[in-house]
Amino acid sequence: MAKKTSTSKKLGAIDIVEHGKKLESILKLSQGLREKDRRIPMSYNDFLFIANLKPDHVFRNIFQLFYDMVQYYIPETEDDFPVNNDSVGFLGYDTTDLLENGVDEPFFADRIFANRFMNLAKGFRRGIQNNHIYFFEGPPGSGKSTFLNNLLVKLEDYTKTPDGRLFSVYWKIDLSRLRKGFSLSESIETESDEENEKNNTLMFSCPNNDHPILMIPRELRKDLLKELLLDKATYKKFTTSKEYEWVLKDTPCPICSSIYNQLIDLLEDPADVFNMIYVRRVEFNRQFGKGISVWNPGDEGMRGLIMNESLQRYLNDFFRSDDIRFMHSDLAYTNNGVYALMDIKDNNVKRLVNLHGVISDGVHKVEHIEEKVTTLFMGLLNSEDRKHFENIRSFQDRIISVTIPYVLDYETEQKIYRNKFGKDIGKLFLPHVFENFAKVVISTRLNLANDVLQSWLVDKSVYSAHSDDDLLLLRMELYRGHVPPWLSEEDVKRFTKPVRKKLLELSELEGQSGFSGRQALSVFNDFVAKFRERDELITMSNVAEYFRNLPEKMASMVPKGFVDALFKLYEITILSEVKEAIFNVNEQQIIDAISDYLFALNFEAGETVRSKYTDNEFTITEDWLYGVEQYLFEDGLTAAEIASRRRAIHKEYIARTLAQDIRIKKMEISETEQFAQLFKKYGDTLKKHALEPYMANSNFRRALTEYHTENFNTYDSRLKGDIKFMLKSMQRKFGYSAEGALMAVLHVVENNLAEVYKDI
Known part of the structure; x- marks a missing residue:
C-alpha cells in the first residue's frame, strides 16, 4: 500500500507539472492570438508620432499596401542575364512565400507570369493605378482562382503583421465634453459592433476606412508634413510624388466630414476635436467582407444602402441636427480594400456593369451623397467572357488585363x-x-x-x-x-x-x-x-x-x-553521360602531353629536346606532333590547315602564355588560360571516343546483360573493373540509382548509340 501511495503521489506531481505546461502553452497561444487580432485604438498624437518614425508605412492607401505586401513576400532579385547592362527586366522572382507556402492549394508561377505580376505591382507603387479594374485573364484550367485566392489570403495575413498595418479613423466622442453632466444611459449599436468603454463615450469606426491624415483640412496638410517630416528628401517625396498625391488631395468620407464639422461648431479649440479622433488598424477579413470582398457569379446582391438606424437616431437627437447622415453603400466595406469578382458570369456581369461609373469616376452616389471610392478592383476573366463588356467603349480604357497562361516552364x-x-x-x-x-x-x-x-x-x-x-x-x-x-x-x-x-x-x-x-x-x-x-x-x-x-x-x-x-x-544526352562515366584517364598524362607539345613548338622537326616542364626527352617528328594534335584538332583538316593551327597556338604561347602568364605573373604552365583551353579540347576528344574500344569488345555487351548474375564473375578482371567504375560514375556524376545506371548504359549499348550518333 505504501508503495502505491508513493507512486500515486509521484503520478499526481507529474500530472500537475504536465497540466502546468499545457496551461502555459494555452496562455502563450492566447497572448499570440490577442496580439495578432486585436485592434487597440491609439490617439491622434500617437499616430503622428508613428508617422514621424515610419512615414512609408503610415501614409499608404490600398495600392501602396498591396505593393508592400508583394515586396514583403517576394525578395528582391538581380537580373541573371549573362550580358551586363542589357536588361529587359525579365527577372527570376521567387514567388514561393506569396503563392505556395501557408495556403490550402499552392499556385506555381513560372517566370513569365511572375514578371507580369511584379510589373503590375510596381505600377501600383508608382501611383498609376487609379480608376481601373484589374483582370487576371487566362484559359480554363490555368489556375486563376487558385492564384487570386492565395493572393487574398496573403494580403489578409500581411495586414495582421506590424509591417502590414493600414490605419483608419476611429471616433471616441466624449459626450459629456459636449454637454456638461451628460451620461449615456444605454448602449448604442455601433458599426464596429463594440461595447462602449464608458457611459459618456460614443465609439465607432469610420465605415469607409478613411485614412487619418484626411481629417486634417487639405490646406493644412502640407504644413503638417513639413513639421512632421524633417528630412527634406522625405518631405519632397510625400509632397511631390504622384504616388502620394492622395495624401494632399483626398477628402474624408461624408460621415466623418459631417461629424468633424459638427464638433468644430460645438468646440472652440480644434485640438479638442482631434482628441476625439483615434486611429486603429483596418480590419481585413474576407469571411465578413471587411477590407476584402469576394463575389462569385452565383452570389446574390446585397442592399445598396446600409444604415445604423439606432446610431443615426441618437446622433440626430444628441446634435439636434440632421446634418450627420450615418449611411453608406456596401462599397464602403472595401474602401481602401479589395473588391474581387470571381469570373464574369451570371450576377457578376451585372456587378461589373454597375461598377463602370464607380471605377471611372472614383465616386458612388448614396442617395444624394457622393461617396468617394478608393478600392483595388480585381477580377478573373475567361477570354470568352469579354463579350459582356467589349461593346462598352468607354469601359475599355478602364480595364487592365494580366495574362495567366498555362505553365510554360x-x-x-x-x-x-x-x-x-x-x-x-x-x-x-x-x-x-x-x-x-x-x-x-x-x-x-x-x-x-x-x-x-x-x-x-x-x-x-x-x-x-x-x-x-x-x-x-x-x-x-x-x-x-x-x-x-x-x-x-x-x-x-x-x-x-x-x-x-x-x-x-x-x-x-x-x-x-x-x-x-x-x-x-x-x-x-x-x-x-x-x-x-x-x-x-x-x-x-x-x-x-x-x-x-x-x-x-x-x-x-x-x-x-x-x-x-x-x-x-x-539518347544523345545519355550517350554523352556514358562516355564521360567510362572515361578513366590519368589527368597527369594529359597535362604532360600538352606541356611537352607547347614546349616542342619552339623547335624544328628532327630535333631531340628535353622538356623544361616535364623533363621528358623526345624527338620532334610529324608523327609525334600528330599524337597530340589528333585530340586538339577536328578530323579532316589538310596539312596546310594543321600547320596554320599549329602556328596560331605557338604565337599565343609566345605572346601571352610565356611572356605574361609565366614570366610576369609567375603562373605554372598548367594554370594558364591557353593550357586550360587545350586541356578541355584534349579531354573532350578522349571522352568522345572513350566508348569505342568497349563497343568493339563483344564481351562488354554480354557482361552488362549478366551484371547481376553469377556469370559476371567469369569475365576479365579489368573489364569488370571498368564496368563497375562506369556504373558508379553514372550514379555519382549524374544522379542515377544503381538500377537506373545499368538501364541507361544498356540502352546505349544495345541500340549502338555510339554509331548512330557518331557524327554529332
Missing part, C-alpha cells in the same frame, strides 16, 4: 506534379525522363510559328543536336530565363535587348491552348498509374510510346515530330 510543371502526386514521384523515372514528360506537355501550349527566332538565329540547323526543328525546346529555356550554353557565340551576341523584348511580347500569345492544367494532371495520373505497380523505372521509351498512342484529339495537340526529336536528344 517545365520545371514549374514538375513542381505541380510533385505537389499533386508526392514529392518523390520523380524517383519513379530514370534521370531526364520526368523532365521530358513535362516538356511534352509544355510543347502543346506553344505556338509553332515564331518569327523572332527565325530572324534572330543565323542558322538554326546547327542546333539539331540540342533542339527540335521548331526550336520549341530553345523557347522553353528562354522563357525560364536560361540562355543555353550550346548557342553559338555569334547568336548570343545577336540576342540583343530588342530581340528579347520582342520574344517577351510574343509570349503574351503563348499558353492559351494545349493541355490545360487539369488535363495535364489527368494525363500524368493516367501515365503513372500504368507503371507505378511495376518494379522498374519509367524510361523515355515508355513516355514516347504513351504520347504516340494518346486519343487522336489529345495527340493532335503534341507538335508533329516533337516526341521523336525529344527522344533523339535524350
Whole structure:
C-alpha cells in the first residue's frame, strides 16, 4: 500500500507539472492570438508620432499596401542575364512565400507570369493605378482562382503583421465634453459592433476606412508634413510624388466630414476635436467582407444602402441636427480594400456593369451623397467572357488585363506534379525522363510559328543536336530565363535587348491552348498509374510510346515530330553521360602531353629536346606532333590547315602564355588560360571516343546483360573493373540509382548509340 501511495503521489506531481505546461502553452497561444487580432485604438498624437518614425508605412492607401505586401513576400532579385547592362527586366522572382507556402492549394508561377505580376505591382507603387479594374485573364484550367485566392489570403495575413498595418479613423466622442453632466444611459449599436468603454463615450469606426491624415483640412496638410517630416528628401517625396498625391488631395468620407464639422461648431479649440479622433488598424477579413470582398457569379446582391438606424437616431437627437447622415453603400466595406469578382458570369456581369461609373469616376452616389471610392478592383476573366463588356467603349480604357497562361516552364510543371502526386514521384523515372514528360506537355501550349527566332538565329540547323526543328525546346529555356550554353557565340551576341523584348511580347500569345492544367494532371495520373505497380523505372521509351498512342484529339495537340526529336536528344544526352562515366584517364598524362607539345613548338622537326616542364626527352617528328594534335584538332583538316593551327597556338604561347602568364605573373604552365583551353579540347576528344574500344569488345555487351548474375564473375578482371567504375560514375556524376545506371548504359549499348550518333 505504501508503495502505491508513493507512486500515486509521484503520478499526481507529474500530472500537475504536465497540466502546468499545457496551461502555459494555452496562455502563450492566447497572448499570440490577442496580439495578432486585436485592434487597440491609439490617439491622434500617437499616430503622428508613428508617422514621424515610419512615414512609408503610415501614409499608404490600398495600392501602396498591396505593393508592400508583394515586396514583403517576394525578395528582391538581380537580373541573371549573362550580358551586363542589357536588361529587359525579365527577372527570376521567387514567388514561393506569396503563392505556395501557408495556403490550402499552392499556385506555381513560372517566370513569365511572375514578371507580369511584379510589373503590375510596381505600377501600383508608382501611383498609376487609379480608376481601373484589374483582370487576371487566362484559359480554363490555368489556375486563376487558385492564384487570386492565395493572393487574398496573403494580403489578409500581411495586414495582421506590424509591417502590414493600414490605419483608419476611429471616433471616441466624449459626450459629456459636449454637454456638461451628460451620461449615456444605454448602449448604442455601433458599426464596429463594440461595447462602449464608458457611459459618456460614443465609439465607432469610420465605415469607409478613411485614412487619418484626411481629417486634417487639405490646406493644412502640407504644413503638417513639413513639421512632421524633417528630412527634406522625405518631405519632397510625400509632397511631390504622384504616388502620394492622395495624401494632399483626398477628402474624408461624408460621415466623418459631417461629424468633424459638427464638433468644430460645438468646440472652440480644434485640438479638442482631434482628441476625439483615434486611429486603429483596418480590419481585413474576407469571411465578413471587411477590407476584402469576394463575389462569385452565383452570389446574390446585397442592399445598396446600409444604415445604423439606432446610431443615426441618437446622433440626430444628441446634435439636434440632421446634418450627420450615418449611411453608406456596401462599397464602403472595401474602401481602401479589395473588391474581387470571381469570373464574369451570371450576377457578376451585372456587378461589373454597375461598377463602370464607380471605377471611372472614383465616386458612388448614396442617395444624394457622393461617396468617394478608393478600392483595388480585381477580377478573373475567361477570354470568352469579354463579350459582356467589349461593346462598352468607354469601359475599355478602364480595364487592365494580366495574362495567366498555362505553365510554360517545365520545371514549374514538375513542381505541380510533385505537389499533386508526392514529392518523390520523380524517383519513379530514370534521370531526364520526368523532365521530358513535362516538356511534352509544355510543347502543346506553344505556338509553332515564331518569327523572332527565325530572324534572330543565323542558322538554326546547327542546333539539331540540342533542339527540335521548331526550336520549341530553345523557347522553353528562354522563357525560364536560361540562355543555353550550346548557342553559338555569334547568336548570343545577336540576342540583343530588342530581340528579347520582342520574344517577351510574343509570349503574351503563348499558353492559351494545349493541355490545360487539369488535363495535364489527368494525363500524368493516367501515365503513372500504368507503371507505378511495376518494379522498374519509367524510361523515355515508355513516355514516347504513351504520347504516340494518346486519343487522336489529345495527340493532335503534341507538335508533329516533337516526341521523336525529344527522344533523339535524350539518347544523345545519355550517350554523352556514358562516355564521360567510362572515361578513366590519368589527368597527369594529359597535362604532360600538352606541356611537352607547347614546349616542342619552339623547335624544328628532327630535333631531340628535353622538356623544361616535364623533363621528358623526345624527338620532334610529324608523327609525334600528330599524337597530340589528333585530340586538339577536328578530323579532316589538310596539312596546310594543321600547320596554320599549329602556328596560331605557338604565337599565343609566345605572346601571352610565356611572356605574361609565366614570366610576369609567375603562373605554372598548367594554370594558364591557353593550357586550360587545350586541356578541355584534349579531354573532350578522349571522352568522345572513350566508348569505342568497349563497343568493339563483344564481351562488354554480354557482361552488362549478366551484371547481376553469377556469370559476371567469369569475365576479365579489368573489364569488370571498368564496368563497375562506369556504373558508379553514372550514379555519382549524374544522379542515377544503381538500377537506373545499368538501364541507361544498356540502352546505349544495345541500340549502338555510339554509331548512330557518331557524327554529332
